[in-house]
Amino acid sequence: MGTLEARHISGDITREVACSLHAGDQVLYSGIVYTARDAAHKRLVEALDAGEDTPIDIDGTIIYYAGPAPAKPGYPIGPVGPTSSYRMDPYAPRLLDLGQRAMIGKGARSQEVIDAVGRNEAIYFAAIGGAAALIAQSVKSADVVAYDDLGTEAIRRLEVADMPITVAIDCHGGNIYETGPAEYLASRG
Amino acid sequence: MRTIQASDITDTVCDLCIRANCVMNDGLLDALRQAREDESWPVAKATLGCMLENAAIAEREMVPICQDTGAACVFVELGQDVHIESGSLVDAINAGVALGYTQGYLRKSMVADPLRRVNTDDNTPALITVDVVDGDGLKITLAPKGAGSENMGQLKMLKPADGIEGVRTFVLDAVRHAGPNPCPPIIVGVGVGGNFDHVASLAKRALLRPVGVHNPDPFYAQLEDELLAAINEFGTGPAGFGGATTVLAVNVEQAPTHIACLPVAVNINCHVARHEEAML
Numbered sequence: 001m002g003t004l005e006a007r008h009i010s011g012d013i014t015r016e017v018a019c020s021l022h023a024g025d026q027v028l029y030s031g032i033v034y035t036a037r038d039a040a041h042k043r044l045v046e047a048l049d050a051g052e053d054t055p056i057d058i059d060g061t062i063i064y065y066a067g068p069a070p071a072k073p074g075y076p077i078g079p080v081g082p083t084s085s086y087r088m089d090p091y092a093p094r095l096l097d098l099g100q101r102a103m104i105g106k107g108a109r110s111q112e113v114i115d116a117v118g119r120n121e122a123i124y125f126a127a128i129g130g131a132a133a134l135i136a137q138s139v140k141s142a143d144v145v146a147y148d149d150l151g152t153e154a155i156r157r158l159e160v161a162d163m164p165i166t167v168a169i170d171c172h173g174g175n176i177y178e179t180g181p182a183e184y185l186a187s188r189g
Numbered sequence: 190m191r192t193i194q195a196s197d198i199t200d201t202v203c204d205l206c207i208r209a210n211c212v213m214n215d216g217l218l219d220a221l222r223q224a225r226e227d228e229s230w231p232v233a234k235a236t237l238g239c240m241l242e243n244a245a246i247a248e249r250e251m252v253p254i255c256q257d258t259g260a261a262c263v264f265v266e267l268g269q270d271v272h273i274e275s276g277s278l279v280d281a282i283n284a285g286v287a288l289g290y291t292q293g294y295l296r297k298s299m300v301a302d303p304l305r306r307v308n309t310d311d312n313t314p315a316l317i318t319v320d321v322v323d324g325d326g327l328k329i330t331l332a333p334k335g336a337g338s339e340n341m342g343q344l345k346m347l348k349p350a351d352g353i354e355g356v357r358t359f360v361l362d363a364v365r366h367a368g369p370n371p372c373p374p375i376i377v378g379v380g381v382g383g384n385f386d387h388v389a390s391l392a393k394r395a396l397l398r399p400v401g402v403h404n405p406d407p408f409y410a411q412l413e414d415e416l417l418a419a420i421n422e423f424g425t426g427p428a429g430f431g432g433a434t435t436v437l438a439v440n441v442e443q444a445p446t447h448i449a450c451l452p453v454a455v456n457i458n459c460h461v462a463r464h465e466e467a468m469l
Contacts, residue, residue: 024232024430039306066256067256067257067296067298068256068296069252069253069256069258069294069295069296070294070295070296071294072250072252072294075252078252078253078256078294078296079247079252079253079254079255079256080256081255081256081257083257083336083337084336084337084340084370086370106337106369106370106372106428106429107337107368107369107370107429108368108369108370108429126428126429126430128236128239128240128243128427128428129255129337129369129372129428129459130240130243130254130255130372130459130460130461131239131240131242131243132243132247132253132254132255132256132257133243133244133246133247133250133252133253133254134239134242134243134246135243136252137246150308151297151308151310152256152296152297152298152308153308164239166428166430176429176430176431177368177369177429179431180232180426180429180430180431180432181423181424181425181426181429181431181432182424182431183431184230184233184424184426184431184432184433185424185431187230
């Protein structure tokens with residue numbers, strides 16, 4: 001089990017940073033994350049298949065699996081919680097091998113994704129599903145940078161400050177969706 | 190014969206869309222507060238605290254609790270002595286959904302075609318179920334349903350010989366398989382009986398029941414209690430991070446069926462289990 005006290009991390013999630021994180025660690029992240037979900041992933045991979053440039057540089061990015069609600073006047077973004085990550089499993093290993101450093105989503109991942117996290121010393125964070133209004137408070141700015149026609153599924157560049165996330169799958173094989181429930185059950189004796 | 194204006198239906202549906210998505214209902218709030226009180230596992234307690242804080246922010250700022258403001262599932266009980274004037278029932282409901290999702294800054298999540306997938310940009314069409322009932326009332330229940338939980342639903346045509354044990358095993362396997370994906374703590378709707386399509390509808394309708402209300406038949410109420418206890422033994426916990434609170438309620442609805450059939454369906458709702466109703 002990771003530490004309950006949150007660790008502040010900002011900027012790039014380097015291999016060194018990723019390797020220092022363990023499943024269950026609470027993190028408050030500040031920096032740039034890009035939203036992309038089903039439709040945007042499909043297009044990114046189609047661009048790669050066609051040998052075209054992707055509209056965002058995959059190398060070094062943090063991708064947040066999310067599609068926000070519309071922003072009310074005066075807000076940078078509407079509520080923006082994570083969507084279920086498993087739907088991006090068919091795409092994630094390829095993007096991780098191209099240098100994507102972190103994923104933020106919710107829920108369990110395929111063995112292929114877990115393996116890709118390990119070999120790339122990357123990281124998979126979970127945000128709390130359904131806590132969309134709370135998470136939106138950490139978003140300071142949001143700009144559509146690609147696939148505007150996809151509406152909520154467009155790729156947005158978010159500047160976040162102290163975004164509350166939890167290490168779900170680390171590059172050492174730790175997986176909160178296995179160890180969290182197991183440790184709770186063991187604690188009852 | 191009573192006359193109801195289509196525009197009144199539109200206005201009502203619009204209000205229901207906004208209220209259901211932005212204000213967590215009291216029964217659910219109470220259940221989450223009680224769960225936080227009862228949780229001994231620190232991560233689970235903290236996660237439930239975040240969920241409650243999130244609901245408070247949403248209500249204060251009138252923004253949706255969850256960005257997935259769902260497909261607009263609408264259940265109508267239409268009195269047979271009602272006449273709807275100046276428009277059709279279905280058009281009036283869809284106009285209300287389009288208005289509510291636009292005015293309320295709710296996410297538009299419907300695509301017009303399941304394979305060609307172009308967003309309709311106003312969250313229509315609503316998924317409408319109409320029951321004609323006695324009297325001259327018109328009751329509308331709006332239940333926005335997010336996909337994280339909806340995608341974890343399952344249906345199976347069991348054999349009568351499988352009996353209650355078969356139903357129990359199917360439900361527990363479906364919820365175990367869902368794991369952290371449907372945003373626990375969840376509400377589990379179970380349909381038993383009817384036929385292939387009817388049983389799915391039973392499971393969905395089971396989710397409309399307020400948290401804490403049992404099936405009036407003690408036989409099924411006991412099954413609900415047993416399933417709830419068994420699911421909470423999984424240890425999945427809030428957000429799947431581990432803990433005692435995996436399910437807040439299991440609601441079973443049963444219906445008559447064929448001598449050769451034992452249909453069972455599971456429809457799961459997340460911890461933002463939304464439903465609001467209005468009587469016209």
